[in-house]
Amino acid sequence: METTTKKVIKNRVAFLDQKIPAYVPVLGITVILLLWEFVCRLNIVPPLFLPAPTAIITDGWDMISSGELLKNLIASLYRIVGGYAIGAVFGIMIGLLLGFSKWADAIFTPIVYSIYPIPKIALLPLIILWFGIGEMPKVAIIALGVFFPVLINTFSGVKGVDPSLIKAAVTFGSNHLNVIRKVILPGALPTIFAGLKLAAGTALLLLVSAEMIAAEYGIGAMVLHYGNLMITTKLMAGVLILSLLGLTFNRGLQWLERKLIPWK
Amino acid sequence: MKIVIENVEKTFTDTKKNEVLALEDINFSINEQEFVVLVGPSGCGKSTLLNIVGGLLSPTKGQVYFEGTDEDKEPTLGIVFQEIALFPWRNVFENVTYGLEERGASKKERAEKGQHYIDMVGLTGFENAFPKQLSGGMKQRAGIARALAVEPDLLLMDEPFSALDAQTRTIMQEELLTIWNRTKLSTLYVTHNIQEAVYLADRVIVLSRHPGHIKKIIQIDLPKIGREQEKYRVQFERYADEIWQLIRHDAEEALKEA
Numbered sequence: 138m139e140t141t142t143k144k145v146i147k148n149r150v151a152f153l154d155q156k157i158p159a160y161v162p163v164l165g166i167t168v169i170l171l172l173w174e175f176v177c178r179l180n181i182v183p184p185l186f187l188p189a190p191t192a193i194i195t196d197g198w199d200m201i202s203s204g205e206l207l208k209n210l211i212a213s214l215y216r217i218v219g220g221y222a223i224g225a226v227f228g229i230m231i232g233l234l235l236g237f238s239k240w241a242d243a244i245f246t247p248i249v250y251s252i253y254p255i256p257k258i259a260l261l262p263l264i265i266l267w268f269g270i271g272e273m274p275k276v277a278i279i280a281l282g283v284f285f286p287v288l289i290n291t292f293s294g295v296k297g298v299d300p301s302l303i304k305a306a307v308t309f310g311s312n313h314l315n316v317i318r319k320v321i322l323p324g325a326l327p328t329i330f331a332g333l334k335l336a337a338g339t340a341l342l343l344l345v346s347a348e349m350i351a352a353e354y355g356i357g358a359m360v361l362h363y364g365n366l367m368i369t370t371k372l373m374a375g376v377l378i379l380s381l382l383g384l385t386f387n388r389g390l391q392w393l394e395r396k397l398i399p400w401k
Numbered sequence: 402m403k404i405v406i407e408n409v410e411k412t413f414t415d416t417k418k419n420e421v422l423a424l425e426d427i428n429f430s431i432n433e434q435e436f437v438v439l440v441g442p443s444g445c446g447k448s449t450l451l452n453i454v455g456g457l458l459s460p461t462k463g464q465v466y467f468e469g470t471d472e473d474k475e476p477t478l479g480i481v482f483q484e485i486a487l488f489p490w491r492n493v494f495e496n497v498t499y500g501l502e503e504r505g506a507s508k509k510e511r512a513e514k515g516q517h518y519i520d521m522v523g524l525t526g527f528e529n530a531f532p533k534q535l536s537g538g539m540k541q542r543a544g545i546a547r548a549l550a551v552e553p554d555l556l557l558m559d560e561p562f563s564a565l566d567a568q569t570r571t572i573m574q575e576e577l578l579t580i581w582n583r584t585k586l587s588t589l590y591v592t593h594n595i596q597e598a599v600y601l602a603d604r605v606i607v608l609s610r611h612p613g614h615i616k617k618i619i620q621i622d623l624p625k626i627g628r629e630q631e632k633y634r635v636q637f638e639r640y641a642d643e644i645w646q647l648i649r650h651d652a653e654e655a656l657k658e659a
Binding site: 307323 | 490547551
């Protein structure tokens with residue numbers, strides 16, 4: 138009698154859609170924090186260099202209750218939100234214009250690309266010279282840092298809009314303004330958001346740098362101040378706030394993106 | 402009203418700066434309520450010609466004009482695109498009524514006409530769906546409704562079903578005929594599918610390549626509805642074969658180039 142062998146075919150790409158339990162991401166961060174606390178409690182490193190997480194939280198709480206943190210945070214928020222909004226609005230508007238008009242593109246693109254590579258913080262002394270030492274130069278430097286990545290992303294987003302959609306709009310009676318408003322702007326929106334997210338990181342960087350160079354209040358000034366005084370716990374609390382600020386900023390943009398681009 | 406395509410010629414400049422003659426000596430007209438199909442092998446310039454008629458490309462020589470229109474009224478065009486070209490950020494209703502919106506139609510008129518044409522193409526119930534949520538066939542239905550909604554003086558269709566699978570395509574051809582029978586719009590339809598051309602056309606214009614020119618214009622003397630019936634099979638095949646014989650050599654040449 139003949140023996141038949143049976144070989145079952147298994148899904149060999151099952152690893153591509155593995156399910157990860159929801160607690161795993163929380164686990165990673167918890168283990169790191171516990172390890173950190175443990176190392177500090179054992180006095181392996183002096184607390185001046187690396188304070189324990191609990192110590193940071195305790196001192197952070199003092200800063201909150203004394204109102205010191207809030208005062209600095211509000212000063213920073215005012216600068217970053219103002220600068221970001223100005224930079225983003227101008228970046229989007231000018232990006233749309235450069236993407237749509239071949240004339241504007243030919244005239245302004247070389248100018249944009251020659252200013253773009255300059256690290257914006259290098260312009261701060263010049264801007265302080267122009268605007269003095271108040272809030273203006275800090276807002277201006279953030280706006281400038283946000284403007285360029287948003288502009289360049291908007292520009293490439295406009296260039297990436299499907300030409301057949303523009304043809305369709307024109308065929309069905311759109312004038313140039315409506316083509317920009319109803320086709321090019323929504324078509325470029327996903328790429329514009331990529332630029333906005335990129336710019337959020339730049340804005341935070343410039344905020345802290347500007348505040349460290351010349352500011353009385355602000356998270357950046359606060360971090361520098363406690364660094365000079367070698368109060369590491371309060372310094373770390375400031376850094377923690379910056380991390381939260383960046384995270385909130387990014388989440389906010391993600392939320393806005395989902396709201397504004399429901400068709401994706 | 403009649404659309405006249407007169408002495409149209411188009412030259413392109415290719416990447417090596419050579420002048421390429423894409424269309425030469427194109428002369429024909431589309432009568433009121435006539436369904437004209439342009440058929441030809443790839444690279445015969447049929448889409449180029451449709452784009453010229455649609456005002457999306459300028460001819461190097463010659464002109465396209467409407468004859469016998471009202472003095473003060475610009476003729477309206479509706480185009481159904483091969484790429485479908487629905488706006489991804491607008492739902493079906495907003496896509497279909499786009500042309501009406503741009504013409505400044507009232508909200509009430511948009512609602513009425515939009516619904517009328519959405520019903521006509523069989524998209525009732527999908528008014529609020531985004532294009533992404535629709536199948537290929539349904540997307541193109543919306544594309545057709547968008548072109549019909551402006552009630553155009555000339556309907557242009559650029560290989561509208563070429564992206565669809567064969568079964569969907571057959572159904573869409575039948576539906577198109579039903580819709581056309583209700584609207585009786587002057588239509589210029591581009592395809593490379595000979596069966597489709599014979600099935601839909603009052604007249605078939607066969608284009609040839611290098612340069613694109615009119616090889617022959619064939620009147621299809623079959624009743625507009627029901628050409629797929631058994632009793633017309635022989636005639637249908639004869640038309641199809643005649644067109645194939647005209648195109649075959651060119652199609653083979655095109656294959657070698659690609």
